[in-house]
Amino acid sequence: MGTMRTVPDFSVVRSGHEVQIPEQVSVPWQGLHRAVSRAPTIPGPAPAGRGGAAPRMRSGAAAAPRHRRGGAAAAAPAGAAGGGGGRRGRKKMPGKLKVKIVAGRHLPVMDRASDLTDAFVEVKFGNTTFKTDVYPKSLNPQWNSEWFKFEVDDEELQDEPLQITVLDHDTYSANDAIGKVYIDIDPLLYSEAATVISGWFPIYDTIHGIRGEINVVVKVDLFNDLNRFRQSSCGVKFFCTTSIPKCYRAVVIHGFVEELVVNEDPEYQWIDRIRTPRASNEARQRLISLMSGELQRKIGLKVLEMRGNAVVGYLQCFDLEGESGLVVRAIGTACTLDKLSNTSAFLPACNSPSKEMKESPLVHPPSHGCRSTHNSPIHTATGSRLTQNFSVSVPTLIYTGMGSGSAGKEGGPFKTLLRQQTQSALEQREFPFFTLTTFPPGFLLHVGGVVSARSVKLLDRIHNPDEPETRDAWWAEIRQEIKSHAKALGCHAVVGYSESTSICEEVCILSASGTAAVLNPRFLQDGTMEGCLEQRIEEASPPGCGFCHIPYDELNMPFPAHLTYCYNCRKQKVPDVLFTTIDLPVEAIVVGKGCLIQARLCRLKKKAQAEANATSISNLLPFMEYEVHTQLMNKLKLRGMNALFGLRIQITVGENMLMGLASATGVYLAALPTPGGIQIAGKTPNDGTYEQHISHMQKKINDTIAKNKELYEINPPELPEEIIGSPIPEPRQRSRLLRSQSESSDEVTELDLSHGKKDAFVLEIDDTDAMEDVHSLLTDVPPPSGFYSCNTEIMPGINNWTPEIQMFTAVRVSRLSNINPTNQTLNKNFNDLCENLLKSLYFKLRSMVPCCLCHVNFTVALPEDELVQIAVTAVAITYDKNQALQANKAPTEKSQQRASTDNEEQLQFPLELCSDPLSSQPFSPAKEVLEGASSHTGIPAAQRDRCNSWIELIKLKAQTIRRGSIKTTTSLEKASPLAEGYLRHRSVPSCTNSTVSVVKMTPLSFLPGAKITKYLGIINMFFIRETTSLREEGGVSGFLHAFIAEVFAMVRAHVAALGGNAVVSYIMKQCVFMENPNKNQAQCLINVSGDAVIFVRESELEMLPVQPSAAAPQHTSSAGDVTT
């Protein structure tokens, strides 16, 4: 009984300890050579840097484009590649960028004497700058500039942001900057997205935040066939969404693309000592904007090389390495996407297979059952490779619940065939990784388990120009490891793949994780195998449970695991527990509802320097991983569930501690065996009171499990005994989970307290620590009634969402104020912090009940000694309780439900309803309102009176969309600079007409009750905010509250300017907050991204196709016209 698994063998292989000391770099700003590769045709070497953004980039000596793995020369000698950028014979000027500055409003008072501002605007792109006239003495200037035209090449178009600076003219001294707007014009570069950017943008200043707004119109004319200009990758679409975007069809999913660019961080440059922090932060914003553009272009090139046309699941991150530089890296999945233009053509084709799939599990007669067993599904693997720099490869745990047994008879041959074909399809790829988390039906065949790898690196303090590829090598190493782990699990691919870093001083932990999987080759190559294999695959693996079936060759098991026959189809083997990083497949059959499960952990670490520090961290990591896993497993059992989706483990490194936070969504998969309970085993059985205590705890645990089963409606159908009874010979039926510290526990008393015949997990209580742990298990409070939460896209078991959503970000920084902190007190503090935060969220959102917090994303940072920062972004969605009840009562479904029947349409392949009139026109909801706006601008007094209530008036005003609809009463103001004063006597200024259009934001890839009709482009923004008057701005909370609100506002403004009304797959990737209360200062960096879209309510959609298509004029051009 009970597979005794002691602590896994964490044999840390420390290799490559030599720390390289690169030669001194003579020129301080030369930095890494890989900065930017520039077109040589740009007139002059631009020694002062392009766009002011990169004075420290080696613009003259454009580094050759890197061929890191292509075998070509990696780093051309600096300076030698002067003409390197032109290796493909590029021509200049394939495009013209046109910018018009229309007006400003609510500008700050810059001249105290007159309480007014003499504003003008600088428009800068590349190294060309235009200026508007000064509009004197107004806080609402009307520049109405000419079209500023920039003749640029497409590479520039992709890399550079458009920089708009609003300044106050000063005759006697230097002009004061009011603020800036950066506009990423990338969305204008591919035909299907936006054609014009037009609207009010907040004017942003790193010190003062938002200071008024500016109305700008931007257009791009592209001249040539862009394919001839291979340096650019215009036309490649980028999506943050980690599934195939709605209204597209995946023709081919090519696979992994990655790239990184490195530069010096302006914050840490010598010049910083003589310039203001403001200038430094602006330089940083500019630089990162530029680097993001470059990175995106380079990724795009790779996609084109793979003959794809899009990147899905694009994830771009910044590593602020401090003195050693700034790394911008991105990963994504290259695809060839087809815009769904004709619904009818795709409806039958896509619909039928999915329907078949849904029904197929029922067709299969149940075969032999098997006994459920439990094991500790941990696989230890060690991997390390030599690197030039100091690095410790951390032994990795593969979280899986799979193991061996004999395969189902029918499955065998197909599996082999399948494996061969998939293999051939994937072998060509260096890394068969996919950043997707949701897949087209039939794409994902089997899931092995979570694979992850971590590595501790010391950041090299001095850039070595001869080693520009260090960061690349680091990641390549980790990816190799992931790949080999996947192989060990019998999988050829890794899905739900992501990478992250945690940096503290000079130590950096690189992490990668994903889910080992077997994929259907039909999506991976150009239509070769379409049809032939498909049929059989579907037969072989019923989709409701097929992904749970082990992909593994059971006879070659590298680690012990326990298998049973699938509880759904009875043909294939399944593990007892399944951990994955992906979303719950739509076809999965689940019982009851899911819930958010978190494992939280702190470990103290001695303060140390350099290598000693890295070594101690890498020694701690395996234990942390193990404990995180243990916690997850225990909490999963405590909820009576058997699978985790969306698992994300974050290990954060601080000065004197490490923190681990794992989040996942637990569910009960019908295909997997019922989990056993948890049992506690005491160490000192002779002590009577102790025994009593143990049994008391046991009772509490049992009660909790029962309560949870009720709460999450987990009532799996009882299986007849004979089906379960058929045994696979297994010596032990129960596993014991040991804590990592309890290696010394040699003498163990086994208590058989298992309820009924169910196998149970044994928790051994061998010391007070363990007791604490058991207690902490029980401290997780379930959400209040009416609330559910998950960290996946959809909540398993809830399928009747209403359109009401609320996206939010909450940030907390807490001081762990213990004088002598122990791991236990820290754990408790951390646990309380997370639980209180959740509680607070539930309270805040109580008016939305019944509702579900979806995509709950926790990020932990350790900004300073004793300070823990937690940032949460999630969306609350209200659901219809009555419908939910009905659905549950449906007799046929009983308690077995698909993950989400309603959302299937939205999450699956884009099957339906991109009906003709919608997809063929650039539909914009703004259009109608805009038409309305023209008639409402300056609502006449008479009409005003007729408004029944004043609320209607306000609504009417609110409807008057702001896009371009500038007030029409400007003639007077323009005529006289004194207009403002004069106006007061004239009449009420009618400036209240243009209001703001609503932009929804959500971390999900869909909007409930709505159809996304168009993707307008990626939003990827980086902001820095600083203050030197922290107290005056309401302290740290006031400062950050305002900043986050400003970031939201700027995202919304950009989306609205693109003509969109929502951001999907929104994510706050970074929130770095630093304070110095003594100096009354604080600073924060925030990086967000998402996809700008146009959505239409389903209710409106039903009416739309009736309208003749002629009713939708080009909204884009009209918007521009209205403004004039």
Place this chain on the structure above:
Amino acid sequence: MSSDLDVFVGNTTLIDEEVYRLWLDGHSVAEAVARRLRGGVLEREGTSVAVLQSDTRDHYRTFQMLERLLHAPPRLLQQLLFQIPPERQALLIQRYYAFDEALARELLGKKLSKGTKKELDEVSARTGVGIRSCRRQFDNFKRVFKAVEELRGPLAENIQQLFLLPPALARDYAAIVFFANSRFETGKRRLQFLSFADFAACAQSLMGHWSQGALAPEAAEPDGDLPKSFLQDLKELKVLVADKDLLDQHKSLVCSALRGKISVHNELEANFKALSRALVNVGGKLTHARDVRDFFVDLVEKVIEPCRSDKWSPGDLRLFLTHYTAAPRNLPGFRHQALWERYMAAISACLLRMYHD
């Protein structure tokens, strides 16, 4: 473990009406938390005091950031920082500009100056309105006053347009501005029986009938000031009391018309001349700012109090004023009938409104 930093920001700004109320009433975060606790939110939601504190602080911060925008409500509609649905915006504005009538009553006719603001402590003590709330409301009055002071056209409509207030509230603000502008005396003891609503109704009648806007929409002067020419013309009406014949004829016309219709006919006959003199002279004095201040005092002292002591019923007064206003039409040689009726329309409306205990 203490939370140094704790923020929650929604894409749609969360507005808790209860907390907004507490904030508007000028409670500190601690007071607000205490009040919410007494409201039983803890029991209902099963949460902790810490959560309540964090929630209250979040809302307070939001309101503080919104306050700047609420000072110019059209900006609230235009701003990009907070995404708030229109009906919520309306609620925010309405609640922010709503005021305590007791406070407004105290401040009616006072100069909205720093000096007055300093006296708010006493006002707060008298009215029971929190001092912070008093200051906020005072600032609202002052802000509205400053904004519309020099604008032409109907006052209430201007206010409604500039501050997006509901019509009734805008009319009340118009009254406050009107009183502040003309500096009518309202604080005298004998005026204490009059409520804010009474004065607001009077202000509306005065503006409605007397202001330039009432005659020509494209008037040159703001509504808050009564048109000078009109006030000047009112002197012409003195003939009604100065000319003995006219006065006698006027009296006989009114008395005969009311015979048997009112219960206080004898008293009317006895007091007619005094009443008529008072009614006409109130208007005649309005050209001097000092006398304007006494407008309501005069009405009460010389008309309302005598009538009240003679136990006129409101119906009696109404009938009297109707006939009193109409009668000069039949007076030979009286050429100011239009002016007279315009004048009396407002005076009658005011008197009828003010004639209560």
